[in-house]
Amino acid sequence: MDKVFISGLSIQTTIGFYQWEKEIKQTLVFDLELGWDIKPAALNDELDKTLDYAAISVDIERFANANPVDLLETLAERLATHLMDTYHITWLKIKLHKPNAVHNATSVGVEIERSKAVC
Numbered sequence: 001m002d003k004v005f006i007s008g009l010s011i012q013t014t015i016g017f018y019q020w021e022k023e024i025k026q027t028l029v030f031d032l033e034l035g036w037d038i039k040p041a042a043l044n045d046e047l048d049k050t051l052d053y054a055a056i057s058v059d060i061e062r063f064a065n066a067n068p069v070d071l072l073e074t075l076a077e078r079l080a081t082h083l084m085d086t087y088h089i090t091w092l093k094i095k096l097h098k099p100n101a102v103h104n105a106t107s108v109g110v111e112i113e114r115s116k117a118v119c
């Protein structure tokens with residue numbers, strides 16, 4: 001399967017279970033793999049036949065800020081649904097890091113992989 005990927009997309013957003021976290025912004029880092037057949041875009045060198053990683057990066061930041069939640073799990077799941085529905089993606093993997101959450105860990109977070117049947 002071909003993929004378009006985004007690695008190390010760093011944003012500032014409100015996220016967290018505890019009350020103090022709802023009053024600040026924290027760093028989240030996203031790694032995404034998006035299943036996509038890249039041949040149609042490559043055939044005639046056309047951006048509109050592929051997934052525009054720049055546009056999707058902007059969308060991810062907007063989505064996270066528009067949908068504040070407590071858990072990384074919730075954000076990952078909702079973002080997966082949003083990306084699959086909006087861009088007609090049938091397979092994706094999202095790894096979501098909260099690098100400053102645990103002071104003696106390099107990073108912590110969640111990773112999900114989702115797919116849906118093509119009709």
Ligand SMILES: Nc1nc2c(c(=O)[nH]1)N=C([C@H](O)[C@@H](O)CO)CN2
Pocket residue numbers: 015016017018021070071072073098101102
């Ligand atoms: N599996 C998870 N564990 C924890 C989360 C989370 O989103 N998923 N969140 C927190 C707190 O918000 C934490 O980041 C505050 O330091 C704790 N554990």
